[in-house]
Amino acid sequence: AEQAKLGVASAAEFIDAGRWITEFPDVEVYIERKDGEHLRNIRVYDVRNPDVSREIRASSGRIQTSETSSSITVELQD
Numbered sequence: 001a002e003q004a005k006l007g008v009a010s011a012a013e014f015i016d017a018g019r020w021i022t023e024f025p026d027v028e029v030y031i032e033r034k035d036g037e038h039l040r041n042i043r044v045y046d047v048r049n050p051d052v053s054r055e056i057r058a059s060s061g062r063i064q065t066s067e068t069s070s071s072i073t074v075e076l077q078d
Contacts, residue, residue: 012037012063037063042076
């Protein structure tokens, strides 16, 4: 469990609050505020199809990592 906590902290370090994150494929993400693994005021834009505007908003979220894979998951809450 301690190793998983360290992984979450490391993953959270790569996400900057207050700027658009464009490094992920197919989406652009904005996080207004970050406190460790906890995120506030999140906006996600699906940019796969420029003719269709898709936006997901959440008031809060949390970064999660898997012990068995190298993926990062952001759990959104509203």
